[in-house]
Amino acid sequence: MKFDDAAAAIAAAGRRMDTLGWVPATAGNLSVREGSGRIAITRSGCHKGALSPSGVMRVDAEGASLEPGARPSYETLLHCGIYRRFPDAGAVVHGHSVANTVLSRRAGAEIRLAGYELLKAFPGGPTHETEVAVPVLDNDQDIPRLQRALDALWDRTPEAPPGYLIRGHGVYVWGADMPQAMARLEALEFMLLCHLEEGRTAR
Numbered sequence: 047m048k049f050d051d052a053a054a055a056i057a058a059a060g061r062r063m064d065t066l067g068w069v070p071a072t073a074g075n076l077s078v079r080e081g082s083g084r085i086a087i088t089r090s091g092c093h094k095g096a097l098s099p100s101g102v103m104r105v106d107a108e109g110a111s112l113e114p115g116a117r118p119s120y121e122t123l124l125h126c127g128i129y130r131r132f133p134d135a136g137a138v139v140h141g142h143s144v145a146n147t148v149l150s151r152r153a154g155a156e157i158r159l160a161g162y163e164l165l166k167a168f169p170g171g172p173t174h175e176t177e178v179a180v181p182v183l184d185n186d187q188d189i190p191r192l193q194r195a196l197d198a199l200w201d202r203t204p205e206a207p208p209g210y211l212i213r214g215h216g217v218y219v220w221g222a223d224m225p226q227a228m229a230r231l232e233a234l235e236f237m238l239l240c241h242l243e244e245g246r247t248a249r
């Protein structure tokens with residue numbers, strides 16, 4: 047994919063995440079794998095509600111800036127970690143919703159989602175009669191260390207779903223391209239909101 051197309055797709059997806067309330071302040075980051083070891087990713091600290099292609103830059107597969115002096119997302123290495131581990135991943139989205147923040151603060155090592163029609167948006171079969179265990183990792187400002195924890199998790203669970211939560215922080219989801227990554231994010235956020243609501247009404 048050409049950089050201009052990747053940047054346009056990232057900007058549109060970031061603005062959509064903002065309309066859904068998933069990227070408050072300057073939270074969130076998004077990327078697209080361009081190929082040839084290059085990744086288009088949001089610059090650090092920009093508001094996704096006003097995201098335009100100029101808020102997107104290039105890094106290499108190790109996360110090094112390919113624009114002298116420009117600062118990519120603080121969490122760039124988490125995007126690189128996904129692309130390195132999952133060859134089919136073509137786009138990654140990260141947001142901070144109320145549902146993913148509240149639920150991840152309460153959860154153990156995973157959140158199990160079962161019986162939802164929207165599970166069909168995830169790999170694992172064309173049915174809702176399945177279960178997805180979304181991993182929950184402890185938050186860590188040391189991003190290389192957080193990525194090492196993810197690599198250890200994926201070594202143990204190669205069939206892990208294309209997403210994970212970071213406790214009290216947010217969610218990462220990926221797909222073959224930006225439309226699929228966004229569809230999975232919207233499905234996951236919907237199910238997390240249902241899960242949150244069920245917990246609230248059950249009390």
Ligand SMILES: CSC[C@@H](O)[C@@H](O)C(=O)COP(=O)(O)O
Binds near residue numbers: 070072089118119
């Ligand atoms: C608004 S604080 C959120 C950041 O700490 C981080 O978690 C985040 O999602 C955005 O970081 P960024 O460096 O702008 O990509």
Ligand SMILES: [Zn+2]
Binds near residue numbers: 140216
């Ligand atoms: Zn974040």
